Amino acid sequence: MLKGLLVLLLFQGIGEATSHYSGLPIPGPVIGMILLFIYLQLSRSELSIGLGDAAHFMIRWLSLLFVPACVGFFFLIKIPNKQWVAVTGVIVISTLVTMIITAFLMKYLMAKSKRFKPKAEQ
Amino acid sequence: MVEIITPVLLLMLTFFAFSLAFWLYRISKSRPIISSLFHPLVTAPILVSAVLLLINIDYSDYRKANQPLFFLLGTATVALAIPLHQQFHHIRNLTKPLLLTLVFGASFAVISALSIAWVLGATPETLISLAPKSVTTPVALGIAEKINGEPALTAGIVVFTGVIGAIFGPLLFRWLGISDDRIKGFVLGICAHGVGTARAFEISGKCGAFSSLGLGLTGAITAIILPWIIIYTFR
DSSP states (O other): OHHHHHHHHHHHHHHHHHHHHHOOSSOHHHHHHHHHHHHHHHOOSOOOHHHHHHHHHHHHTHHHHHHHHHHHHHTGGGSOOSOHHHHHHHHHHHHHHHHHHHHHHHHHHHHHHHHHOTTTTO | OHHHHHHHHHHHHHHHHHHHHHHHHHHTTTSHHHHHHTOHHHHHHHHHHHHHHHTTOOHHHHHHHTHHHHHHHHHHHHHTHHHHHHTHHHHHTTHHHHHHHHHHHHHHHHHHHHHHHHHTTOOHHHHHHHTTTTSOHHHHHHHHHHTTOOHHHHHHHHHHHHHHHHHHHHHHHHHHTOOOHHHHHHHHHHHHHHHHHHHHHHHOHHHHHHHHHHHHHHHHHHHHHHHHHHHHHHO
16 A cells, blocks of 8 residues: 555656646646556556555545635635625536536437447447 | 644644544435535535634634645545546447537536626626636646636635535436436536545445546646637637
8 A cells, every 4th residue: 555655646746747847737636647547558467456555545535635625615705806696606506507418418428329339338 | 832733733623524524424324415415525614614713713824734635635636547547448438428528518617607607797807717617626726827817716616616516416416317327427527526526436436437537637628728718708
């Protein structure tokens, strides 16, 4: 598991460096995730148990890691902005509508691709 | 003395609030609607904020004390590559539906938010801060900086979007009769970024992997496309 954590930190570092020096608007950890994914896909050997455990551990407590960022939301009220109600309404409505439409679109597209390639699905 | 131990106590506050929130969530599990509203991502931040207001501590001090968690959020993002790798055989067959859903969902999230806000009479500054709402926080902050939005406002909007999506997403799926974990996960990742992904992993590993994919791809395409849309619209 320690080796696994080391691998995650290594790719986080590579991602941060790539993001910083390339000037890409994508943050370091996302680049790190993409690079680690590519590495795992290309390597022929099995995924090491240590890395699997480390990732499983991090993801299991992902919600905890978001708590400090979420707390920030309650302290935004101090920002002089009178458009609070509108902003909240917009977020709730547009998020829910987007979720509904996107879910149905994906369901439709998946059913359609299944019809053309019935074997690929299984 | 107090100055020395405050950071430790503030970090402990996060863990304590989360444990309490997690316990509440556990005992409410039998009722899906109540348990959604009692998700740790709703209750824990409320508990922390209440304590901070009560003992009169600034958010910036709390944030500084909790810096290790912000750092580990980056490590956890990298860790999303593992479920993605393990579930990739499910994803490979679905390239076309996934890409179409992604492009549509990511643009619809931005366009619907902007048009509703515009109808309600939001100022251009608010509109710009709203635009990156469905993208994972670090990407959103980068975009907000690029398009001259208000970073603090954007961060708050992003987090709120994620929490709304994570709470109501699973309820919506139940009501709409969507039972496929691949759809649930991908939609959560597109619309509710990391917070939605955390929720998706509670549903199943497959759901989480599709959510990670949605999160990563939405972050990437929004980061590339949005600055251009904004420049074009507000010139």
